Structure formats: structure tokens, C-alpha cells
Amino acid sequence: MSAFRTWTAWSCTVRLTVDDPSVLRAACGELKALMDRVDKAASRFRADSELSIVNNRAGTMVPVSRLLVDLVDVSLVAASMSGGAVDPTVGSAVIAAGYDDDIEAVRRRFPQSADEPQEIPGWQQVRLNRKLALLGIPKDSALDLGATAKAWTADRAAMVLSKRFGCAVLVEIGGDLRAAGQREKPWVISVAERAGDPGVLVTLAHGGLTTSTRTVRRWQTPEGHAHHVIDPRTGSPADGPYRTASVWAPTAVRANTFSTALVATGEAALGRLTLAGHPARLIADDGEVTEVAGWPAASRAA
Template identity: 25%
Template sequence: MLDQVNCNSAALQSDILRAMNTDIDFMLWSKREEFPGLAQLARIWFQTVEKQFSRFREDSELTQLNSSAGKPTLISPLMLEVLQLAQNYSKITEGVFNPLILFALKKAGYNDSFEKLKDQFLDSSINSRKQTYGKFTDELSSEMFSLSLILDSETRTIQLPVGAEIDLGGIVKSWAVKRLVHEYQHLLKIERGFVNAGGDLTVWGSSSDSGEPWLIGIENPWQPSQDIGLLALNNGSVATSSILGRQWSSPKGQMHHLIDPHTMQPSQSEVVQCTVTGPDVIECEIWTKAICILGLEKGLKLLSQKSSGYEAVMFTTQKETYFYGDKSSLGKVWKDLSFQHVLYK
């Protein structure tokens, strides 16, 4: 479906597509005759990313790579780029972001796309305050945290540790958004717009001729169909992670998809949802997950030590809302939100 406004000249026009098991919507300032080509660019790009990086496709490059653990494997330039980013953010987060978690996701029962998984195992108590999630035992669990990839950028090869498999779901969506926005904004010179891939999004320019910011809804973690507040941005990015959206029951107990790499179990922190905003959409996604996994105290301490220019809103198991950021952002950037706890940078 295309939404075209004032189509005789340049205007904000939008489209939506489905890829990577999520909805991808975007709005671009363009002429009517130019927009179909711009929309096709997004469609082809996200289809390409899905084909290379999906762990649910037998023909994906990632699936083939995971079947070659223990030996050097030639990889594509795109795979090299993402794996280099993954290594970098693993160092920045002191191992909290770890791509070598696929075996743990599988042990937790996340063996298929969530669209299929939820039809079989979705727990009816998804909105409960339950803090304790199911655990499983595996002799590799205690060892996996210390394993690392052997990545050679000159030969464009990688060697996975024996028994290890990669999951790039924690970074590839935001990376794809960043790449596409760069194409639109800097190469095609589109003055304003946004790209949103399942909550990982970047906006640039303004939402109106009068310079109004883009208003981004912040999902209510306990009532996903409703927004609990708004984020006002002219240029910037935002990402959200939640343990409530991808949660299911299994014979081992209730599970979710955010794995703590220290234990290789679903994380047990008090944070059920975190939204981070800042200049880089990849960092936003990384920090939302790190804070959900580590919890408020450790997560915010690490964020303050490692990155600047980022703010966060967190929701806890006790249904309390925390803000971390600049005092000037309250009411200006973060709108219509009620905070029980405010932590200034």
C-alpha cells in the first residue's frame, strides 16, 4: 500500500513491506514518479539481507557458515562487515553482546521463526510479572562465554569454534536500517524520511514543512497495542528490546529470546523492556539488549562508561518506569511518559 501526499511535487510518501520476520515501514520525501524505485530499493535490500543472514533459511549464508564450524570459511563482504561489527560491540559491552548464542536459543526452544513458534508454544501468561524463567543444562554453557571467532579481514575468512553457532539477530536488523538510510540520505540526497524495521529505526530531517519532529510511539510492554508515550526526534535513531514480546512456554519452563551470555540462559534481570535513543541505530539496538540482560544498575553503568549521547527508558517487572538521560530531554524529547525514577547523566 502506498500513501502519497501532494503527488504532483515532492512530498512525504510511505510504503510497508514484510521481511526478516518483521514489518518494515518507511517514509521518504520524494516525487511521485521517483518513489516506486525508492521503495523497490528497500524491498530488494531487505530481501538480500534476509537471504544472507537468516538462521531459519537453509540456503542462507549464515546457515552454511554455521555448518562449517572448526574450519576456515570464506565469507561475503557483507558477512565480514556484520561480523566485524559484532566483534567490536562484543568488546564494547564486555561480552554481553555475543553472537555465539545460537545453541542456547535452540536449547530454549527457539528453533523456528517466532511467527511459527508462537502458534505452538506461546504462553497465555505473557503479560505476567513473572521474573523466573526456565533453565536448561548443557556442558558447553559455562565454556561458551569465553569462546571467540577467528576472523581474518585480509583473506575474508572466519573460523567458528567447534560446537559453536552464530546468531546475528541482535545486530543485523539495525545494521540493515543504517545501510539503507545512508543510501537514501547521503547518496540519493533524500532530504527527510525514516526507516523502521520492527522497532529499530532512524529518522532524518523533519516530519513537516514547518520543521516538526517525527513522533515515535513507545510501546506499552503490558499492552502492546497501545503506546505508553512518545519520542520526538528530528535526526536520530531509536531501538526497543523486550522479553515480553518473544516469550514462550516449553517443557523446561517459560522462555524468552534474550540470552545472558554469562550463563547461556534467558536473562533474569528486572528489566522487561528498554528503549534507547541516540545517533546510531546499531548502538541503540546493542544497548537495549545489554540493559535488558544486565539489569538497571549494571546495564546503565556500562552504558555510561562506554558510550555518550544515548538516553534510555526502562520498564521493570514491578511495572515501574525509569529514565536515564539529560534533564532537558524530559517533556521535549520524551513526551507523555510518567517516570517513577529519574537518573540524570
């Protein structure tokens, strides 16, 4: 028998499900505490976060916590794995596009003009001294860990909670899910572009399942809609062939690396996904669905 609790944080829905109802309250407390630590370390929207301090002191090496070291390290691995499609140095470009506050606050400014596309310095320019816990970025640049920090938190929480409480756990933070622990039957997941939309049902026994889309975190500008997924090649919101991508991988970070890359750079990321062999479901601008690399053919409309 499973039990779950749902709440809102980080401008998205958080859901924690466990197959031992007696541990739900304690597990929720652990997840909220972890999310609070990650927020204080890596939020772009908090002036007092470590990430904001690093961005404000761009051009210098800044002492940071081990948690932020881990989060930046994960983002750099994702950048390398994706061939630069998922680049943490897109922070200035995200801000230039208009995403400089909580998404609801951004939408209330309607309509707003976007600034000129920003040149992306590139993830290779990030200086991370893991031993001394020092972090530096190029002058006039900014980091944005949104593509990996949420997935890392889902991974970390699922693994820690399943071991601590000795039960199967499913953590969902926005479009990033991670299953951990042994369960008699797999979790049944509805995969959709947006919460409440019709989706497809798939089963998830372990690993990560993520959905990246440019249809949710978007806002109106005089030039049309803008969104938060930046193509590092142009410094502008992505306009490739895929508006949404759902990917399964052994971890949520790995799944989100590929799902974000597919939305950000389109066909350029498809070859890497094929080589990795991760199942994926892609939705084109016109709504056409493509399922690749073993996405379950038995998936059906929810």
C-alpha cells in the same frame, strides 16, 4: 509532506517513511532489496544462508561475502562495546531455549521443553579474516546476529536512501529505527513495548532509536515462558530487572547494542550506558519506568 509504506518481513513490521512522496516506491524497492541481501547472508532460519553454512561448518574457516564480513564485524564491535553482554556466539543457547524457527512456528509447538543452558564460547573466539573474507567459529557453536543485523540494515538503508533520493528518511525494522537526512521538523515517534500498546511520544531528528524487550518474541514451555534475549553469563533467557529498554544513540546499531545489553544483563549494563550518555527509558518487571541520561522529560502517554 511525508509518505510511508508498511509491510511484514523478518517476522516484524517494516515501515519506510520519506518526506518526498514521489520517491517512496523506488525507495521501498531499494530497502526490500537490501533486506533480501542481508537475509541471504545472515539469516539463522535459512538453510542456504551464509551464516547457516558457517554454523554447520563450525571449527573451520569458511569463505564468506563482504556483506557477511561487515555484519559479523559490527557484531564483534557491539560485543566489545557492551562488555560481552551482546555476544554473537549465543546462537546455540538461543536454539536450546527453543528459538530455532520463525517465531510463529515456535509458538505453535506449545508447550515445548527447553534444552539445558548452553555454554557461551564468547565473542573473542570468533575468527574473522577481513582481508581474505574468511570466518570461523568454535566447534559445536553457532552465531546469531539478530542483535545487530536488523539495526545495521536500518542504519544502512536510511543513510543510502537519504543520499540517493535527496530527502529525509525514517526506516523502522521491528523495534529498530534510524532517521537520516535533513527535515524541517523532527519525526514524532511513539515508543511502546509492543506494537499497538500505549506508549510515549518523542521526537527524532537524527540517529537511531531502538527498543529491546523480552515481552514480544516469547513462547510457552512447561517451565514457563521463554524468550530470545540470552544472558551470555548464564546461557539462558535473561531474567534481569528490565523487561524492556529503549535507547537513543547516533546509530541504530549503537542504540540496539545498549538496549539489548540492558535487557540481557540488567544493572551490569547500566554503568556503560551512563558512561556513554545515551538517553534511555527502562521498564522493570513490575512495570516501573525509569528514564535516564536525558530521556526527554516532556515525553507523554500516546
